Amino acid sequence: MSGPTPTRQRRRGHDPESVLSIAVGVFNERGYDGTSMEDLARALGVTKSAIYYHVPGKEQLLARALDRALDGLFAMVADERAASGAAIERLEWVVRQSVRMLVERLPYVTLLLRVRGNSRTEQAALERRREFDRFISHLVKEAAAEGGIRADVEPLLVTRLLFGAVNSITEWYQPARGDSADDLADALLKMTFDGLRSDAA
Template identity: 75%
Template sequence: MALDVSTPPRRRGHDPESVLSVAVGVFNERGYDGTSMEDLARALGVTKSAIYHHVPGKEQLLARALDRALDGLSELAADARAARGPAIDRLERVVRQSVRVLTERLPYVTLLLRVRGNSATERAALARRAEFGALVGRLVDEAAEEGALRPGLDPALVTRLLFGAVGSIAEWHRPEHGAPATEVADALVGMVFDGLKRG
């Protein structure tokens, strides 16, 4: 059929995966609330009128992007729940795996860390993120109960500061330059578990 021949070849890079990848980049650059469908159309190289062929809607893209980060955390949470051994070792493993998920899924985790709860989608993501935080909090508590933490440390503050340090990696880590994720994880674990000071 002539129609088939005259139809331009499908543009490369507009499968759902690459749409998501472009969208998360625009959300991180302009802020989700500051991103219009027109901005997404421009970034994808399609016209404003064609954008809905490629993008189901801004909020669905946000939900998918946040799930990409949260699914990584859920996998490592399941791994942590299945693990045995001293809580301090399981905590160290969770910290290392969190750094890995953060660096492997950097733009998605960056987006997750900026969510403020402005919509049902954002609030659902914050609830899933809080479940992960609670798991880490339980590991810190268990480590304290097992006598593995230095006395005088407040487990709730330790949990917040530890995950603050992990999350802050998203602000400066660039996979193409600088230290690989395993070195970043080693530095963090070394600093936080054994301390900066020479014993």
């Protein structure tokens, strides 16, 4: 008797993955705080009571969405290529991977970057984000100590400005325009590691 339901749900695209993806789109458009369960039900094309079949609540969706972004960052941190070799090369690899991850998981990272700590879920996400920032900051300091990057810039400012450029991608990137993640990463790395001046190249 319960046979047809999963099929219909799949056909209408209501597996957990698409529920999450649609919800994140609504959060980014209306703001998380401005989104009601009714808004989510409308976006999914289900009744308000049916939405509870798919998800117990808004905050659980938020937690899953933020994990999607954060797990990507921490997979990088745990990777062998972030752990051995010259620090400047590891930094370069991490920046490239960050751009790739951001493009692959664009709506999830966009949501993460807007989190301000308004709930325990948001605070936990901010704490993980700060942990990632400390990892980057440490890598920049190592690269400076090894003499790989110039000594006349403050590592903390470099970290902020470098990831300011990376994170800005969520503000202006249009996948349809045709630039791939690697195009973005190439431009960013050439600009920040080698410099824009033609005589610096």
